[in-house]
Amino acid sequence: MRLRLLLAVSFFCCLSYGNTKDQSVGRPLAQGRRKGRRTEHRGRVPINGGYNGASVFIESYKAIQEPKPNYNVIPGNIGHCVFQGITMFDKTVWSPKPCVTCLCSRGEVVCDETQCPVLHCQIKFQPVGECCRICIDSVHDVSEISGDSPVPDDPSVPDAGIPHLPAQTGERRQTGKYKNAERKRRKKQNKEKERQRKQLEEQERYKDKELRRLQEEAEERAAAEEKRKRTEEHWRAEEERLQRLEIEQREMLKALEEAAAKAQQRLRAVDHDEEEEREQVVWLRGDVFQMQPQASAPADIPPLPTPPGPSQATEEEEEEEEEEGRESERISYTLPQGCTISDVIVSCENAKLTSIPPLSIPELKSLNLKGNAITTIPAGAFNGILNLEWVDLGKNKISSSGIDPQAFKNLKFLTRMYMDGNLLEEIPQGIPGTLLELKINENNIHEIEENSFEGLNSLVTLEMEGNLLSEGNVNPKAFIPLNQLTYLRLGRNHFRMIPQGLPPSLQELHLENNLIEEISEGALNQSTNINVIVLRHNKIDESRIAPLAWLNHRTLESIDLSYNKLHLVPSFLPKSLVHLVLVGNQIERIPGYVFAHMEPGLEYLYLSYNKLDGDGVEPESFFGTFLTMTELCLDHNQLTSVPTGINEMTSLHFLRLNNNNIRHIGEDNICDPLNDEDLHLVALRLENNLIDPQKIPPTAFSCVRSYSSIILKPQRFKK
Template sequence: MKFAFLLCFFLLIIFQTDFGQNEEILRKQKRKMYHRRLRKNSSLNHRSNRQHGIQQTTATPIARFPIINVDYSMEEKFESFLNLPGAESSYNVLPGKKGHCLVKGMTMYNKAVWSPDPCTTCLCSDGRVLCDETMCQPQTCPYTVTPKGECCPVCTDTEQTEPTNVLPKQLPPPQVEMDQVFGEEALQSEEEDEETKGDREHKKETTGHRDQDKPHSEEESRRESKQRPGKMGRPAHQQLRCGRGQEEGEEEEEEEEEEGEEKEAVRGDVFPMPCQLPIPAPPRGRPRLPSGCSLSYRTISCVHAALTHIPPIMAPEITNLELVGNSITSIPDEAFNGLPNLERLDLSKNNITSSAIGPKAFKLLKKLMRLNMDGNNLVHIPSELPSTLEELNINENNLQAIDEESFSDLNQLVSLEMEGNNLSETNVNPLAFKPLKSLSYLRLGKNKFRIIPQGLPASIEELHLGNNQIEEITEICFNHTRKINVIVLRYNKIEENRIAPLAWINQENLESIDLSYNKLYRVPSYLPKSLLHLVLMGNQIELIPGYVFGHMKPGLEYLYLSFNKLTDDGVDQVSFYGAYHSLRELFLDHNGLKCIPPGIQEMKALHFLRLNNNKIRNILPEQICNAEEDDDSTLEHLHLENNYIKTREISPYAFSCIRSYSSIVLKPQNIK
């Protein structure tokens, strides 16, 4: 019995030992397969990112780090009002169309893409600004340097001890171009490496140690290394796999250590030798750039480079050319023959004249979407513009006329800007805008229009006509623009009795009107039913007629009457009738009011109220808060500074409905 017990115990120990060894082998095999699969997936993802990275920076990007959130409420601008209570320049209050973005005074369309700096790409997405920092590709060369004006390092031959500005003509090609040259070959070589490694492991398992005892001559080893697609005999372009990154190399070292217990010494010609990282040679066809120009991804930038002509560049892969701030005077027919794939062309701030533009200068640009010619000396629209254009800017030129053929074939144009020219109703043909079937954004400010231009496209959504000489708005001005959403008519000569009753009252989509700095003496009647934003600052308004907002649905939300001549007699209980439930922001600052206007306590949705810089002397308990209602007020910002209020005499119940007293600004007050 004792012998049988010892035998069973001995067999159990042997079984556990074998099982533990098998389990350890299985665990190593699983770990090895996991690392191999992980490395393969990471390499595939890396290749995919390299091949598609440039598309994410030049086309609509998928922003990963939203750093700016812009909407059209005035709540984000309150701090500037606190610091500059009397500055008119801080009253930029006109919201844009829903979905558009207002960035530093510029309206960006939904899905618009721009770069505020070389390392950032921003996207307007449904009213929000999403910005994404440029992701630099890893370099495989031993030494790198970041050129001035760039955000990604490039290869250099020597180690840089101090920051050095590399001349544009000395810049190595960007990594994207290297990927275009080596992408397919590197992909093929990596696939061959995986297959070769699997075959080599299988061969080792079947042959055992026989290969150790077979010395090879140097010539045979060299011949076999050439035939075998391993690390030693690999062509130069396939050796790019050696520089896949430090993390991947560490994974390979761990894998080799784990497999070291299972593998015996292998033949010398297949030993994992340390690979020499090759310095990438410039790809074929890299354009030669003049002094002062730089190349970044698919963009050639020659900003303020003292150019007198458009440089002859052969680079079919370039999609963006920037020639801002030079002394270019002409555009010959062959100027862009070497850049057939241009999508964006910026020629602003040069000395280009209309007579010096060849009739076929833009004809070969079949993919051009954005053309900027601001700040030149053009007297008419360039001829034969590409039909692919979506954005055309000719601001601050000397345009004298727009005829019927000026915009022919531009049926995809979405945005057109021609501010700061000599245009008027006398030299703009009413049929000029007819071909623009997709136009939604039109800027004609700083011209000489006396009336609203005729023949506006039916697709128009935003119309900017500020700084003209417009005196009246007739009934037929907006008959065919049923989609119009924003109208800006600030700094004109419009009087309220020169606005026809049927000019825009039946517009169903018109939400924003800016009539600031005109000659209005009262708030205009017959405003659009759909109006949400009304800007009337800087007029001579003395009266808000009763029920003037009563017909609006869903109701006026933003009313700005700053810098007018309102007194207590010009505002009564029914002046805001129809907007009590909807008004969110009310600006009555810089007027002549001596009391809190009636009806304020009935505004259930009011968030921002400005009454500063008036002549108010006291605040009664029920002028702002309604004592009969227990609900808290929605007021978040109340400005009463620069009046004649004695703060110590204010009733403790005057602001009882306001949630936070920090929202109330009472100081400083004037002393009379």
């Protein structure tokens, strides 16, 4: 029992000592904080609801060291004050209205109005229960203030650091909520400003783009106008030159005619004088021979004169003969009507000639007889122009039977002969071996025999398009003599397969507009130097191309298979292929790794006007072309998105994706966002798709050199 009593007394003593210590420590702290706030706010006195706070207020209130404010003194009883019918004890402090603090001092009521400081900030806020506004930027987050953490003495935060006052704690919470709301509002405003700024930048870019486009169009129009003016001036000058040339030719012909007339007159005069001399000599000789005997002859008969010999010709006669020779040479230059001469070229195009005109111009190099009605070429047609190097006999009516085998025999310098658009049924015979270029397009040639090209060892270019040739009427040995042939055109004929026996020297072969259905394995075995093959507008299916038809050709760089019957990109293409044209087929798929075996790699791929859709392009379809692809055309297909792998083509300059069903352009579909410095795209076409231009990411075209080279309009997208 005693032990319990001792424990209770000890506990009571400890409790009393603790309360006394708390009161002695708490009052100076509150007095210091109130004193600091009083000093900063020029006489502002907080409302204290009790807890023996009158003595504390009086000490801090009297300690103010600043000019006395104007007080309103309300008389009252000694020691007590009466304010609005309410009796106030001495030393009582209250606030009748916001920003006004009153004190009962020895029966007098002293009131002070709070003077707010001048704030220099953009955002100001008046907390609940406070009379002065504060700066939002200077308010510390109340969430950072803990129970024991020091609080800065900031006058903009009322009674900060006194956590035991419920009113001040509520104010801080409300201030914190406002700050959070203000932060959100400012963040929202910043986002809105950023969005507006981006929109303005986009509008500025669009305006710049339109301005550049208008400037380019104006420059193009100016350039076209300038080109048109230059062309008109060129043609005007050419017309004036032709007119002057025609006048000069007329004057020359007139002078030649006058010279010829004078020469004929001189010749007639000389002939007349010679005739008179001859008559005189004959008369004298006859008189002598009929002379009587000498005895009866008269003494005054003169001696017989000696006739003049060749050695006695005068200088005057020699000059006349030379002049006559020169005049005769000029006369040989007379041209038929409709023909013109310029330097060493004679043109009789569309002159309505029915035969080759007889010309005697040894220095003539070129003769144009195109567009006449010539039917035959006789043996001596070119005897006066043996130095001829080029002759054009196109669009006449010359048949094979109308050409004499010796017609071209003496043309030892002939290198080019054009006979397009005639009625030839076979290769002309007797063509000189110096010929380098022979064109016999648009004729009726239906057979090439073994000896048709015999002797043409120098022939480089041969064109026989638009005839009746097929693999059945072309002898495989016919091309053997053509060991220098590099360029061969056999389009618009009736071939069902590539002709056999092509020379090894061949580099370019054109077989468009035929009936070719397959490419056999041995079709190009002899043509080891082939570089270009054109097979467009035929009937080739990918299944009819032999795997080894051209796979190992090391020089084959260009293949044109446009407008055939392909349903996918052919496999086993040449390793050396650089240029592939597959326009106008029914291609639905690009198999994976179909270009991976090529060295160094494909550079030009044209797949326009096919049936490629979203499933037709695999992720590995363009594998092997990422470092070499320069021009890619995928327009006029059924693509729903940008094919995978295009953003990895670091050498791509021209890309066509127009006229598809593309709806979305991603940030990394065309350009690699990790390689912003590589501006390799020169031209990009995306018009006639389903794209909303406003939804294109700003960095989607970061690899394009100029925004003016991007064509986005028009689109089939409807808002």
